[in-house]
Amino acid sequence: MSDLRFQQLLDCHTPEELIRRFRRALKLAENTGVSVVRLADMVALWEREQRGQYRAKAPQRFAFVMSDAYFQARALKTAAGD
Numbered sequence: 001m002s003d004l005r006f007q008q009l010l011d012c013h014t015p016e017e018l019i020r021r022f023r024r025a026l027k028l029a030e031n032t033g034v035s036v037v038r039l040a041d042m043v044a045l046w047e048r049e050q051r052g053q054y055r056a057k058a059p060q061r062f063a064f065v066m067s068d069a070y071f072q073a074r075a076l077k078t079a080a081g082d
Helices: 003-010 015-028 038-049 060-081
Strands: none
Touching: 003 060, 015 038, 015 060, 038 060
């Protein structure tokens, strides 16, 4: 997934847009190593934040959790390619 696509995923404003972007991300990942439970948790977290229910700690917020997972996956892919 490109950085631009990832930024667009983080900047979703509607549930439909979020689901559409997650579907594209899953297709790019060829559905490998994707936890359905984790994906559902992320959708629920995004939804809570859209209603103004933010977690107190930043590492538990949608953008942080998604960014952490994204950059870990990129690092693993880079390491595997070397």
